[in-house]
Amino acid sequence: MLLTLFESHTHFFLSMFQKMILTKIISNTLSLHKKQLIEWLPAVRYFSSPTNPLVNVDVNDKSGIAVVTMNRKPVNGLSLELFEAMSKALDDLENNRIRGAILTSSCPTVFSAGLDLNELYQPDKKRFKAFWTTFQDVWLKLYGSSFPTAAAINGHAPAGGCFLAISCEYRVMCPDYKIGLNETRLGIIAPIFLRASMRNTVSNREAEKALTLGTLYSTEDALKIGLIDEIAIYKVKAIERCENFLAQFNNVSSIARSFTKRSLRQKDLEELENCREEDFNIFWSNLIEPSVQKQIGDYMQSLKKK
């Protein structure tokens, strides 16, 4: 009660001085450690992110919601540089304690085409290690964010594209696109963190079927199995629906919400934290298998021939 009142009345106007006093009062009242409490204080300062051409962050000063737009033409292939930009953007959002984030794309018909196949084909080990580690970082930060997240899926979202969307808490997708985890069709084994996000979204049975078959679902079928939560006719509407989802948290204590989210996702996050190196090694040895390399090479050719 005290916290809810505190949050709703101080969201925009709390000065640093007031914040210090209130921190003292509340930490005494709730017997919380001061550092612990500051972590969960509502945002008092909104920001526009320094321009990064690959990821644009636009924070609405009124709602405190950030729209994070991936901007790597033509299809938002997830390269090392795009992951680095996303990782930095997620740090900025966390440090500025925004109210929520919506992930979307500037490509008109593609949310993200998944991992950039150029990173997977004939890879250099040092670069791939940096790529994979940054990919892990992005997942840990997105899946484990203290703020609520939603994805406005305004185009196709195969493989890594679907993976980013299911790392968020809510998904709104535009009609007539495809979404799913088609890794097995490329001879790729789903990593631990992919399985965790999928199991957290659809039933275990659907996750098993979807991952082993490598199915790409239409928007309508994705809704039926719960891979997405809503359909919206176009991008602006999808963002609006995501905003509505995030706005529901205005009436919920952000401390209670964050701790609850964290406790539900903690096991999955720890599972990766505890085996990051092993996760890399497994994927590296799978990736450099000549048969996997051939499959990826042929697949890249088939995409170019279209």
Ligand SMILES: CCCCC/C=C\CCC/C=C/CC(=O)SCCNC(=O)CCNC(=O)[C@H](O)C(C)(C)COP(=O)(O)OP(=O)(O)OC[C@H]1O[C@@H](n2cnc3c(N)ncnc32)[C@H](O)[C@@H]1OP(=O)(O)O
């Ligand atoms: C063992 C190690 C790895 C283990 C990883 C395992 C799991 C990790 C968790 C998630 C990871 C998943 C792995 C992946 O993400 S692999 C990537 C899989 N992606 C796909 O299968 C999608 C491929 N692309 C498409 O199906 C289509 O491009 C589309 C997204 C439906 C869009 O179609 P369209 O609008 O018609 O565009 P084009 O097909 O003409 O493409 C334009 C342009 O972009 C190139 N391109 C497309 N996708 C990729 C890509 N993923 N990476 C790099 N480049 C891509 C395509 O070749 C065209 O290039 P040109 O203009 O030069 O012809």
